[in-house]
Amino acid sequence: MKITQTKPLRLLFASTPVGAIGSGIGGGVEFILQNLAQEMIRRGHKVDIVAPQGSITKFGHIIEIPGELQTSMQLLNRDTPISIIPNFVLTNMWEFIREVQGNYDLIINFAYDWLPFYLSPFINTPIAHLVSVGSLSNVMDEIIEKTSIRFPGTIAVYTKAQAETFSFASRCRIVGNGIDLKDYQYCDQPDNYLVWVARISPEKGLEDAVEVAKNTGIPLKIMGFLQDKSYWDNIQKSYPDAPIEYLGFLPIREMQLILRRSRGYLMTHRWSEAFGMTTIQALACGVPIITYNKGGPSEIVGHGQTGWLVEPDNLVELEKAIKNLDKIARSTCRQQAEAEYSIEAYGDRMENWFDDILAQMIS
Structure with a gap:
C-alpha cells in the first residue's frame, strides 16, 4: 500500500x-x-x-x-x-x-x-x-x-x-x-536563423548542423559548454564558410531569448540521448524541433505537429525538414510544453x- x-x-x-x-x-x-x-x-x-x-x-x-x-x-x-x-x-x-x-x-x-x-x-x-x-x-x-x-x-x-x-x-x-515555464517566453514571429544548444563534444554531432547551415545558407547560432576544444577547432577548419556563430555557455534567461526568436531548433546527436532537456526548452518558446529519430527526443517531438523526426545521420532529410519548418504551428509547440512538461x-x-x-x- x-x-x-x-x-x-x-x-x-x-x-x-x-x-x-x-x-x-x-x-x-x-x-x-x-x-x-x-x-x-x-x-x-x-x-x-x-x-x-x-x-x-x-x-x-x-x-x-x-x-x-x-x-x-x-x-x-x-x-x-x-x-x-x-x-x-x-x-x-x-x-x-x-x-x-x-x-x-x-x-x-x-x-x-x-x-x-x-x-x-x-x-x-x-x-x-x-x-x-x-x-x-x-x-x-x-x-x-x-x-x-x-x-x-x-x-x-x-x-x-x-x-x-x-x-x-x-x-x-x-x-x-x-521546466519552469515562466522562464521561457513564447515567440510567434521568428527571425531567419536556426539554433543548436548542447555541450560541444563529438557525441552531440554539431558538424551535421553546421553542414546543413552551410548548404542551406541559414545562419546557425550555437550555444553550450565548450567541452572539447579540438573538436570545435576542427569543425571551424572544416567549414570555414558556414554561417555559424558560437555564443558561449549562457544563463537560461539569455539562452532562451536567442532560442525563442529562431525558426527552428536542431538536435543532431550521434548517441542515444536519454531525454534532451533542450527539446522541451525549445517547445516552451514555441520553437519547432528537428531531431534525429533516436533516444529520448523521439518520444518528445510530435512528427509533423511540434517538429520533424529525421533518420539519424541523414543530412538530405535534415535539410528537407528545415524547408518544412514553417508548416509547424508554433502555438502547438508551446501547448505541448504546458500540457506535458x-x-x-x-x-x-x-x-x-x-x-x-x-x-x-x-x-
Missing part, C-alpha cells in the same frame, strides 16, 4: 562529480538538479546539495566538497574498468554523505558513477538513483542492475527509450522531466517516486 508523506521531507541531493554546479560541465544534470531543488523547496521540503567545490545555485543549500573532478563516463570506452584514486571529489562527497545521512529522510543520487550504487547497501538512509544516460558502460550496467534487484523501485530514468538501452528496463521507473507535473512524479521508496522501507 502506498503511503503518502504528510510532513516535509529532508532531502539530500548528491550532485554529479564531473564539474561544479553552474560550470556547464555537468550538462543537463546540473539543470535538472536545480529545477528539482527549486520545486521541492516550493513544496515545503528541505533540500541540501552536496556538490564539487565552486558550485553555485539559487536553490537549496550547497555543501561544497573539495577534490579532483571525475572524468565523465561518456568520455570512456564501454569496457573501461572502474578506478578510484585518492582525493577524488566523488569519494569525498560520499564519505561526507555517510557521516551526515542520519539528518535526512532520503538521498537523491544524480551521479552516473559506480561508487554511489556500490555504497547503497552500506548507507542506512534510502537512496533514490536518477540515472542520467542510457547504457554506456558494462560495469555500470552491472552495478545498476544489482541495485535495482536489491533495492526495487530506486532506479529512475527519464524516458522509455533510455530504459530500453538496459537489460533491466522493466525495473526502471520512468519519471520524465519538467511543467515543473509542477514533474514535481508530482518525483514526489510520488520518493513516497513509494519511503513506503517500501517502512513495509
